[in-house]
Amino acid sequence: MTTFNSLGLSNPVLKALNNMGFEETTPIQEQTIPLGLQGKDVIGQAQTGTGKTAAFGIPMIEKINKDIKSVQGLVIAPTRELAIQVAEEVNRLGKYKGVRTLPIYGGSNMERQIRALRDNQIVVATPGRLLDHIRRKTIKLENVHTAVLDEADEMLNMGFIDDIRDILKSLPEHRQTLLFSATMPKEIRNIATTLMKKPEEVKVKSKEMTVENIDQYYLEIPEKHKFDTLTRLLDIHAPALAIVFGRTKRRVDEVSDGLQARGFRAEGIHGDLTQGKRMSVLNKFKKGRIEILVATDVAARGLDISEVSHVYNFDIPQDPESYVHRIGRTGRAGRKGESVSFVTSREKAQLNLIEKLTKKKVERMNVPSSDEARRGQQQVAVEKLTGAVGNKDLDKYRQSASELLEQHDASDLVAAALKMLTKERSEVPVRLSSVQPISVKGARGGGKGKGGNKPYRKDGKRNFKKHSNKSRNFKGKGNRGFQNKGRNSNAK
């Protein structure tokens, strides 16, 4: 294992790393930090949650000249939330050197950004907003010596590639370009190399593309049973924090509304929400005020929330790469995680494609019964009760306890206490609008024959009633099936 000390880093950066609790390098850091410091162009590929941010952030900070008050390092990231998160991590790394990092993204005040741009040496930007600044000439890029594309394959994909070319054209020719992602399809890698100078390719050796510490399951399930099955799984797993991925914005709205109607603390996040709303939902999730984030792929990449113990693919993703990123929201920095993907019978081929990409078999899981779900709910109550047994404040209840025990059978009393502590699930019926199953890219004869790709009935509107005021209290986080207790400690 390599320590950061042995990489020849400056004292202010070492102090920052020490403060952040980083002791040893991760493999991608060990291999790419020296290349970054030497000024080489790098394509770095390593699994989700293995510290790619610091892998590019550290050499970037080391190369900043503090006395120059203009932008010298530029990171481009696909979503606003990720730009903010990366800027926070780079700010932490640059704290003692006095390097300042600014996130710039659409939906925030332009004038304020322009003022802030004057004294930040590193900018982390989404492509659209950065291009706005470039076109309005409100950002000076002539001193940029290092450019990073985080989630590089996404940035070089259809949706972003033209913007990225335009941005790179406006940077000094003589610069270092670094590309990072957990996935890097060959065709994208080829595009990438045209934008770089003799890049070093670092691919951390590992058998599988996904991290080992995520237990991956799938269940085969008809569309119409997905929602009830999801709530059962949530009852059984009692996740600390969970992300549920849906395919479309409407789907996300419907699933999050449905979960709320059943008494779960859930909210949705997708690209149609205002920036303010997106931020507030994400912040509530980070603080545990909501425990289930329902999301489109807007939350699939890069987000680092260590307490996420479970990821559910309510809809299997269209791109196998997206699967890698989605499930990678759990099991970060060595923690344990679990993922469950819902697959309709027509989507089995998609699952095969995913397994082929990740070189990892996804284990089949049985659809849980309502009985198992009930036991799951009770288990939360059992944990609450047994957790309270050691409580010092019990003395003032002892008198009542012994009186009760004189009148009732002990097991009746415990059963009654458990019943009261168990938040029984409201049975509000929830029906979702139908969706089209994923069509497998490149599958031979796709759509051929009977109903190959026929869309399900499309009936539009959201359709469920809210009439229960029973709500579920998630305080007693069971965290069963998730052994890592030290969720707040940094893994090595």
Ligand SMILES: Nc1ncnc2c1ncn2[C@@H]1O[C@H](COP(=O)(O)OP(=O)(O)OP(=O)(O)O)[C@@H](O)[C@H]1O
């Ligand atoms: N050397 C280290 N020691 C301990 N923790 C680390 C180390 N490097 C990074 N971390 C922490 O690990 C977590 C994951 O890091 P990061 O977000 O950079 O992962 P990533 O590789 O970019 O993942 P993704 O592919 O999902 O974007 C962060 O909380 C980060 O602070």
Ligand SMILES: [Mg+2]
């Ligand atoms: Mg990342």
